[in-house]
Amino acid sequence: MAQDVIVLTPKMPDPRSLLVGLFAGGPGLSLTEDHSGGVVQLCGPDGVPLVAVDAPLLVHTPGEAERLLGPEVTAPPLPYWWTETRASSAVPEATPLAGSVGGRLTTLLGGTVWPSQTATTRTVEIPGEQDRDAARHTGLAASVDVLTESTAVVLSDRPVLPLTTRLADTLRTATAANRALHLVTPPQTRLTLPLRRALGGSPNRWVVQDPQGGYYDGSSGIRLAWRDGTFTAATDTEPPVPAVAPERRLTLTFRTVHAPDADLTLGLGLEAAWRHLTGAPPVGWSTAEPVNLPWSPAQLTDLARTRAPAPTHVVAIGRPDRPGIATLRVSRTTAGVAQDVTLSLGYASLTDVPIDTIESLAELLVTEHRLTTMLTTLQAGRSDLTFAPGPEVPPVPLSFTLGARDVHSAGLAHADHPPLPAPPRRLGHPSAPALHYLFADSADTDSWTQLRRLTAHLKSP
Numbered sequence: 355m356a357q358d359v360i361v362l363t364p365k366m367p368d369p370r371s372l373l374v375g376l377f378a379g380g381p382g383l384s385l386t387e388d389h390s391g392g393v394v395q396l397c398g399p400d401g402v403p404l405v406a407v408d409a410p411l412l413v414h415t416p417g418e419a420e421r422l423l424g425p426e427v428t429a430p431p432l433p434y435w436w437t438e439t440r441a442s443s444a445v446p447e448a449t450p451l452a453g454s455v456g457g458r459l460t461t462l463l464g465g466t467v468w469p470s471q472t473a474t475t476r477t478v479e480i481p482g483e484q485d486r487d488a489a490r491h492t493g494l495a496a497s498v499d500v501l502t503e504s505t506a507v508v509l510s511d512r513p514v515l516p517l518t519t520r521l522a523d524t525l526r527t528a529t530a531a532n533r534a535l536h537l538v539t540p541p542q543t544r545l546t547l548p549l550r551r552a553l554g555g556s557p558n559r560w561v562v563q564d565p566q567g568g569y570y571d572g573s574s575g576i577r578l579a580w581r582d583g584t585f586t587a588a589t590d591t592e593p594p595v596p597a598v599a600p601e602r603r604l605t606l607t608f609r610t611v612h613a614p615d616a617d618l619t620l621g622l623g624l625e626a627a628w629r630h631l632t633g634a635p636p637v638g639w640s641t642a643e644p645v646n647l648p649w650s651p652a653q654l655t656d657l658a659r660t661r662a663p664a665p666t667h668v669v670a671i672g673r674p675d676r677p678g679i680a681t682l683r684v685s686r687t688t689a690g691v692a693q694d695v696t697l698s699l700g701y702a703s704l705t706d707v708p709i710d711t712i713e714s715l716a717e718l719l720v721t722e723h724r725l726t727t728m729l730t731t732l733q734a735g736r737s738d739l740t741f742a743p744g745p746e747v748p749p750v751p752l753s754f755t756l757g758a759r760d761v762h763s764a765g766l767a768h769a770d771h772p773p774l775p776a777p778p779r780r781l782g783h784p785s786a787p788a789l790h791y792l793f794a795d796s797a798d799t800d801s802w803t804q805l806r807r808l809t810a811h812l813k814s815p
Contacts, residue, residue, distance in 0.1 A: 357449040358512055359456045359472050361437040362419060363465035364430040367410050371462055378454035379404065379480050393520070396451065398480045404448040405455060406497065408438040408520060413646040415638030417674030421738075422514050422546070422644055423468045430465050436644055438518065443499045443509060451478040497524045502583030504557075505534045514740055515539060516643035517549040517669070525552060536561050536585050539572070544740040546643060547679050547698055548669050561585050562743040572743040596745040601737040604631075604707050605698045605749065608719065608728035611690045611759075620658055621651035623723035624670060624682055624695050630715045631699060631708060632678060636670040645671040658684045672699075679739050700737030707732060709752065713790055716755040717781045720788040726757040729805075751793045751801040754808060758786045764812050773807045775799075 361367070372385065372394060382399035396405040413419070413436050419429035439455055441448035453472030460467055467473035497520050500507035506528040508521070515521075515537065528535045534557035537545075541562050550573075553560060560572030569578040569585060575596075577588040610623045625635045638645040639654060647653065649670065658666040665685040672678030677700035685692050701707045712730050719725035733749035736742065761769045769789055770778060775796050780787040791808055793801040 357441045357452055357472065358510065359439045359441070359452040360423060360468040361435075361439065361456045361459050361465065362427075362429050362468070363410075363435045363437070363460060363463040365463040365465075366412070366435050367437050367459055367463060371459055372407065374458050374462055377477070378458055378475070379451050379478055383480065396455070398445070402442075402445065404442055404445055404480065405452045406440045406442075406520075407455070408440075408518075410435045410437040411640075411644065411646045412436075413644055414648045415645050415671060418638070418644045418646070418671070419468075420674065421671075422516050424513055427468050428466050434465065435463075436646065438520065440497065440520070445480075447478055447480050450474070450476075451480070454478055497521075499538075501533075503533075504582075505536055505584040507536045507538060509538045510543065511540050512543060514544050514546060515549060516546040517552050518644075519642040521549065522552065522642050525558070534558050534584060537572075538563065538569075539743075541565060541743055544736075544742050545572070547739050547741070548643060548681055550741045551681060551696065559585055560743070570743070572741075573745070575743075575745045593745055596747050598747055599734045599736065600703055601735060602701045602704055602707050603698050603733045603735045603737070603739065603749075604701065604709075605696065605731050605733065606712075606715075606728060607694075607696045607731075608755075609695070609726045610693045610719065610723045611687065611726050612693075612724055613690045614686070618655070618691060619651050620655040620684055620691070620693060621670075621682065623693060623719060623725070624680055624697065625649070625651060626718055626723060627695070627697055627715060628670075628672065628678065628680070630718060631697075631711060632672060632676050634673060634676070636678070636680070637673055639668050639670045641666075641668055643669060645669055654682075662686060677737055677739050698739055700735075700739045702737055704732075712753055713779060713781075716753070716788070716790050720755070720757060720782040724757070725755060725788065726760055728753075728755040730754075748802075751805045753793060754791045754805060755781070756789045756791070756812065758782055758788045760812075761789050762786065768814075769812060772811050774804055 384397050386395045386397055394407045395403045397403050412433050414433045419427050439452045441452040454474050454476055456467040457473035457475045461475055498506045499509045525535050536559045538561045561569050562572045564570055571578055575594040578585045579588050612618050628636050636649045638647055639649055640646050663686045665683055668682050670680045680697040683694040730752045731749035732752055734747040776792055778789040778791045781790050782788045793804045795801055
C-alpha cells in the first residue's frame with residue numbers, strides 16, 4: 355500500500371531543502387514538476403516517479419494536525435509548514451525513500467515527521483531498472499495506485515483520510531476522464547466529512563479491506579468484488595444493520611442568494627450560522643484539507659472573484675474544543691450569487707444539541723442574509739465529524755425553511771397550508787414572510803415522509 359509521509363516544520367521547505375531530500379535516493383535521481391506545477395516528483399534513474407512532494411502549506415489553524423494525524427502528533431507552534439509526500443506503490447524502495455526525505459527535511463528545518471517511525475536520514479538505493487508498465491498504470495504523480503479503463507484506485511492507510519489537494523485533483527481528473535474514483539483503506543481508517551461528501555456516491559466508492567478477507571463498501575457495508583477493472587457489489591450478501599451511537603451530528607444545509615454587487619462579501623451567512631450555534635466564528639478555511647488559513651470572508655471573496663464565473667468550493671473548520679466543519683460552494687446563477695452551505699456540528703449526546711435555536715437562526719438568515727432554503731437534520735454519528743466504515747443511521751429531518759422569494763413564487767396562501775401536523779411559522783417581514791416548517795414523527799407519518807409531502811405540495815400549483 356502507498357505510504358503518505360507528512361512533514362511539519364517551523365521553516366518553509368525551499369528548493370535547497372528539497373535537494374537535500376533528493377540525495378536520500380543516492381546518485382541518478384532527478385526532480386521534475388507535474389503538469390499542475392504544485393507537485394515536485396523524485397524520479398528514478400529511468401524516469402519512473404518514486405515520491406511526489408506537494409507544495410508546502412502554511413497552517414494557521416489550531417488543532418489541525420491533531421484532527422487529521424491523531425492526538426499523539428507533536429506539531430510545531432503555529433504557524434507551521436505542512437508538506438505532504440506520497441510514495442509510489444509500484445516501486446518498493448519508494449516508501450523508505452519518502453521517509454528519508456521527511457527525516458532529512460526535519461534535520462535541516464526542525465519539526466516532526468508523521469508517521470514518526472518512517473523518519474530516517476539513510477540513503478535508499480534505487481535500482482536502475484523499474485517496471486515501466488506498472489509505473490505507467492499507477493497514474494498521475496504517484497497519486498493513483500491502479501488505473502483501469504473505468505476506475506482510478508487510490509490506496510491509503512492513514513487513520514483519518516481528508517480531502518487533500520491531491521485527492522481533490524485526482525477526483526476531478528477521474529471525473530473528467532469518465533472514470534470512477536475508488537479509495538481503498540484498512541478498516542481502522544476514517545474519512546473526514548468533506549471527503550465523504552466529495553465522493554458523492556456511485557460511481558465513486560470507499561472500499562474497505564476486510565481483515566477476514568475480501569472487501570466491503572465503507573458507506574453501506576455491502577460486500578464488494580473486483581471485477582472487470584472495478585469494485586462492484588457482490589450479489590450474495592445483505593448490508594449489515596447500522597449501530598446506534600449516543601453521539602449526534604446536527605447538519606444544516608442552506609442556500610443564500612445575493613445580487614452580484616461590487617461590495618458583496620461572501621461567507622457571512624456561514625459565519626452568522628456558526629456564531630449563532632457555537633458562540634464563535636470559524637477559525638479557518640481553505641480549498642482543501644488541511645484547513646490552513648485564518649477565517650477571512652474578505653479573502654474568501656477575493657478568491658471567488660478570481661475564479662468567477664467558475665464555482666468556488668471551500669472548507670471551513672471550527673475550534674478544536676467545539677467540533678464543526680462546513681463546505682461552501684459559491685456559484686453564479688440566473689438569480690445572482692448563490693452560496694450553498696452544509697454545516698455540521700458534533701455533540702456528545704442528544705441533550706447537548708441546541709435544537710431550540712434553529713428557528714431563531716432561520717429568522718436571522720432570512721432577515722440579514724437572503725436565505726432561500728434551509729434543511730436541518732439530526733443524525734447519530736461520531737461527534738468528531740469523521741466517518742468510520744460501515745452503514746450509519748439515516749439522518750432525521752427536524753425543520754425546513756423556505757425563503758420569502760420562494761414563498762411568493764409558490765403563493766403564500768398555498769405554502770402556508772402544507773399537509774403537515776403543524777402549521778409553519780412566519781419569519782421576516784410580515785408583508786413578505788418566509789416560512790419555517792417543523793417535522794416530528796407522528797402516529798401515521800415519519801419525518802422523511804412529511805418532508806416528501808411538503809416538497810410535493812410546494813411544487814404543486
